[in-house]
Amino acid sequence: MSKTKHMQTPLDKKAINSLKAGEEVLLSGTIYTARDQAHMRLSGLITEGGKLPLELTGQVIYYCGPAPAKTGPIGSCGPTTSGRMDPFTPMLLDAGLKGMIGKGRRSQEVADAIKKNGAVYFIAPGGAGAYLREKVISCVTVAFEDLGPEAIYKLEVKDFPLVVGIDTEGKDIYSKL
Amino acid sequence: MKLREIQARTIEKTVKELCIKANTLLREDVLQAFRAFFDKEEENTLPKKMLKVLIENSEIAEEKKLPLCQDTGMVAVFIEMGQDVHILGGSLSGAINSGVEEAYTEGYFRKSVVKDPLMRDNTGTNTPAVIHVDITEGDKMSISVMPKGFGSENKGKIGMLNPTCTQDDIIDFCVETVKKAGPDACPPYILGVGLGGTMDQCALLSKKALLRPINESNPEPHIAELEEKIKERSNALGIGVMGLGGISTVIGVNVKEAPTHIAGCPVAVSLCCHALRSASAEI
Numbered sequence: 001m002s003k004t005k006h007m008q009t010p011l012d013k014k015a016i017n018s019l020k021a022g023e024e025v026l027l028s029g030t031i032y033t034a035r036d037q038a039h040m041r042l043s044g045l046i047t048e049g050g051k052l053p054l055e056l057t058g059q060v061i062y063y064c065g066p067a068p069a070k071t072g073p074i075g076s077c078g079p080t081t082s083g084r085m086d087p088f089t090p091m092l093l094d095a096g097l098k099g100m101i102g103k104g105r106r107s108q109e110v111a112d113a114i115k116k117n118g119a120v121y122f123i124a125p126g127g128a129g130a131y132l133r134e135k136v137i138s139c140v141t142v143a144f145e146d147l148g149p150e151a152i153y154k155l156e157v158k159d160f161p162l163v164v165g166i167d168t169e170g171k172d173i174y175s176k177l
Numbered sequence: 178m179k180l181r182e183i184q185a186r187t188i189e190k191t192v193k194e195l196c197i198k199a200n201t202l203l204r205e206d207v208l209q210a211f212r213a214f215f216d217k218e219e220e221n222t223l224p225k226k227m228l229k230v231l232i233e234n235s236e237i238a239e240e241k242k243l244p245l246c247q248d249t250g251m252v253a254v255f256i257e258m259g260q261d262v263h264i265l266g267g268s269l270s271g272a273i274n275s276g277v278e279e280a281y282t283e284g285y286f287r288k289s290v291v292k293d294p295l296m297r298d299n300t301g302t303n304t305p306a307v308i309h310v311d312i313t314e315g316d317k318m319s320i321s322v323m324p325k326g327f328g329s330e331n332k333g334k335i336g337m338l339n340p341t342c343t344q345d346d347i348i349d350f351c352v353e354t355v356k357k358a359g360p361d362a363c364p365p366y367i368l369g370v371g372l373g374g375t376m377d378q379c380a381l382l383s384k385k386a387l388l389r390p391i392n393e394s395n396p397e398p399h400i401a402e403l404e405e406k407i408k409e410r411s412n413a414l415g416i417g418v419m420g421l422g423g424i425s426t427v428i429g430v431n432v433k434e435a436p437t438h439i440a441g442c443p444v445a446v447s448l449c450c451h452a453l454r455s456a457s458a459e460i
Contacts (some may be wrong), residue, residue, distance in 0.1 A: 024223070037297070067247040070285035076238070076247040081328045081361050103328075103419065104361030125227055125419060126328070126363035127452045129247040131234035148299050149247075149287050161230070163223065163421070174420055177359050 006159075010058035011098045016120050019164045021171040025122065026159040031060045031101065033153040035080050038144055039088040046091050053143030054152065057096035063103075065149035066139070067129065073139040074155070076129030079103040082121070086110050093117040105174045106166060115170035122162040123173075135160045181259070181316035183460055185267030188320070191458050192276025195322040196252060197284045199456040200244045203235035206390040207367070207428075207453050211235075214365065214425040224423030231418070231451060242284070246363075246452045249286035250324035252277050252306040253384060259315035270308055277322075278302040289327070309381060321388055321457040329366070329450040332358035335380055338442040344403060347372070347444055351407045352414070354446040355427060360420020363450035367391055367429040368407065371445035372400075373437035382433040383447040388455055391429025404430040418451075429453075 007015055009029030019025065032054055034042065045052055063082050067075030082102030089100070090113035098119045103126035106114075114121055124132060137156040144151045166172045211232050218225035238245045254273050264272075281288055281303040288303040306322075334354045338346055351370060358366065371382030394401035408430045417423035428451070437443060 022223075065247060065287065065289075067244050067249065067287040068285045070243065071241075075285050075287070076244045078247055080248070081331070083361055103363065105359055105420075123360075123419060125230045125234075127246045127326075127450050128230050128234040130238040130241065130243040130245060131230055133243065134237065148301075149289070163419075174360055177414075177416060177420060 009060050009099070011060065011120070013118060016098060016118060017168050019120055019167050021164050021167045021173045023164045025162045025164060027060070027122070027162055028158050028160070029156070031062045031155050031157055031160070032142065033064045033066065033155065034061045035063050035065050035150050036084055037147050037150045038152050039085050041144060043088040043091050046095055052095070056092060058098050060099035060101060061092070061097060062101040062155065066153065069139070074133055074136045077133050077136060078129035079124040079126055082106055089113060093119050101162060106172070111166050111170045111172055114166050115168065118168050120164060120168060121166040123165040124160070124162055132160070180261055180263040182263050182265050183318060184265055185269070185272040187460060188264070188269065188272040188318070189276040189279070191320055191460060192254065192273050192322060193280040195320060195456040195458055196277055196280030196324065199322055199324055199454040200249050200284060200286055201238050201242050203238070203245055204453060204455065206392050207451070208232070208235055210391055210428040214428055218423050218425060222423060223421040224418040224425060227418040227421060228425065244284070244286050245454065246326055247287055248289060248326035248328060249281065249303070250326045250454070251290055252303065253323045253325065254306045254308045255321040255323070255385065255388065256308065256310045257313050257319040258310060259317045260312050261316035262318055269310070273306055273308055274304040277304050277306045318460045319457065320460065321455055323384070323387065323455040325454070326450055326452065329358070329362040329448050332362045332448045333383070333446060335376060335443065335445040337376060338444055340440055340442050342442050344406070347403065348407050348410055350444050351446050352410045354448060355411045355416070356414055358448050360416060362448060363452065364416050364420060365418055365425040365428045365451050367449045367451070367453045368427060368431070369447035369449060370407070370430065370432040371443070372432055372434040374435040374443060376443055378435060379443035379445040382435055383445040386431040386433035387447060387449055387453060388457070389431045391431060391453070395432050397434070400432050400434055404432050
């Protein structure tokens with residue numbers, strides 16, 4: 001196993017370029033949750049030329065619909081399946097998004113868009129919602145509150161454990177599966 | 178024959194407790210399998226590290242009464258109701274749904290059920306539950322709840338194979354289902370396999386199969402052999418924990434069989450993520 005890298009959001013170009021598929025990363029800083037319905041709305045806004053509820057440039061989106069907080073900032077909050085976001089992803093990357101966190105495979109179109117935009121796709125341990133919740137410092141609703149667990153939440157995370165799934169070269173850890 | 182009376186409130190309370198237990202306390206058989214596979218994975222590898230994360234996740238969930246996974250699922254409820262039972266003070270489905278709602282509100286579980294597949298408005302209660310009732314002899318009622326996440330539910334498959342199919346054809350179908358799910362649905366997986374019956378019954382069998390502890394084989398030797406072979410071939414795929422390789426792709430296979438028709442051999446796979454959650458009680 002290679003050495004774990006510590007990274008901070010927003011992601012700068014140099015840091016992203018240094019990442020290689022399969023490397024372990026501990027990510028700290030701000031990340032935004034968004035899953036199916038939020039992606040549909042964001043892509044709708046981009047298509048219509050409307051104003052987005054968050055500035056995507058350099059940011060990281062986490063495919064997650066958290067459980068409500070019992071104590072502390074948030075409930076269990078593991079990743080959801082990334083593939084369902086594939087149809088919307090290239091558009092978001094073109095709009096400035098630099099990182100995504102989820103679980104599972106991405107389409108060739110997404111891998112190509114990652115390479116084209118110098119972005120990165122991370123995977124987080126799926127089904128470890130209670131474990132990952134311990135890495136979240138704060139949680140604030142940013143947009144689409146009516147969507148409940150599918151709203152966009154701004155999370156501050158500390159040492160969020162990730163593995164690089166697709167790097168800026170478009171290299172995919174799952175390409176052999 | 179005197180009927181045994183069970184209060185709807187008792188059913189409601191039992192369902193609530195079972196939902197909370199299932200979502201926060203990892204099944205002992207699943208935890209044992211994590212530990213066994215952890216011991217067998219190669220040292221200093223990502224899959225071994227990730228299995229440790231899963232074990233730690235179950236410890237945090239138990240200690241803090243947090244859901245193991247944020248996807249606390251749509252709840253399947255399996256009822257075996259003795260025909261000498263009479264329910265008082267409400268309906269069976271009403272009591273079950275009230276119990277689910279209370280658990281998901283008081284347990285701070287995510288409400289993931291939408292009322293209409295196209296309109297997609299959240300019901301806000303995680304109900305309705307999917308309720309299956311079998312009428313049995315006697316005056317007891319057994320209740321099992323299974324909250325299953327949809328990341329893995331989306332990867333389930335059913336195949337109507339030919340009656341002349343071989344054991345290998347059935348294994349191929351199951352292994353192909355695992356291969357298609359790949360790293361997407363939180364491996365290591367547990368497979369509930371329905372074999373026989375009709376199409377609808379076969380799908381239900383595949384769900385019910387997941388209730389059996391994964392360290393117990395099917396009592397029929399030829400079915401137990403099938404379980405073992407599906408597991409062995411699935412683990413040769415090398416998908417592994419989170420798709421990071423290694424030997425832990427499928428940590429349990431439970432087949433549940435039923436009589437079928439001369440013209441067919443239905444096979445259904447309920448592919449379950451590593452967070453296989455269920456709890457049972459008898460009233």
